[in-house]
Amino acid sequence: MNNSISQELNFFLLLAKTQSMLTRRFDNNLGGLGFNEFMILFYLSQSKEEKMRRIDLAGKLGLTASGITRLLIPMEKIGWVKREPYTEDARVSFVSLAKGGKNKLADESMEDAENLAKDLLPPATKTKDLETFSLLLSTMSGTIG
């Protein structure tokens, strides 16, 4: 039996496990919003004119274009986001933050997310380490393309 495993692979196994648990935790504690839905509303709220191309949203969440299409369907129905055609390039359609989504985010979910984030990190976590780790994550997600 060969029991050896590299530190690198071990890191990815741990990452997968942790992220599964984290996603479930976020999904259940954002006042009725799923984590992905929260991220969509949040990124829209941060963007210029509160609207983004669907493909850019996909990039932000690390999902496929298809995944975004499907995520947005119920959100549009409920009135959290709106579809905005784009005349300069007919392939593109923008998603914009609708009133309902803006309220949903502001009233509760944003605060819930912030509180959860602070609760989840071990109290001893060093700011400096968090920075290093964040940088590693951006580099990886930038590289994976």
Place this chain on the structure above:
Amino acid sequence: MNNSISQELNFFLLLAKTQSMLTRRFDNNLGGLGFNEFMILFYLSQSKEEKMRRIDLAGKLGLTASGITRLLIPMEKIGWVKREPYTEDARVSFVSLAKGGKNKLADESMEDAENLAKDLLPPATKTKDLETFSLLLSTMSGTIG
């Protein structure tokens, strides 16, 4: 517009994005094994007598018991794992590594996973940092319960 977001929450958003991309990458490059399937075969191969309780497997992957039940159904059918009843506690059933699964892992997937892991990490990643992050991740997943 309130554009502020804590470093902590930002970290979790980045983590989610990166993990989505990573999972897709692993899923498509382990010689026909999904990432979760790979992890199951791997953890079984590492465990005593190459068998584990389903609930412990769930813990290792960060999934629910239900998720594990469903993951194992096709794997059992294909002959990668076997179900083993446990007389000392009739609630429990063990999963063991079957011949097919053992071969699948040894012939290709283990090597693929190791190579991928090394490819995905930025070359400049410091061993020391990787250790720190791994520790942070274990602490978090241990705490989340």
Place this chain on the structure above:
DNA sequence: GCATTATACTTGATTAATCAAGTATATATC
């Protein structure tokens, strides 16, 4: 300008995984 290639998005079919509820067994409490 025409043909090729690339981009943005949607859709059908499928797979993955959750939750809530249910079954069966074991453990603890009184």
Place this chain on the structure above:
DNA sequence: GATATATACTTGATTAATCAAGTATAATGC
């Protein structure tokens, strides 16, 4: 030792997300 609670697992219903293929439009190369 009967009752209540906890644990391990499965199942039905549902939601999430993929891939592969298709549509439509735009950009590139010659």
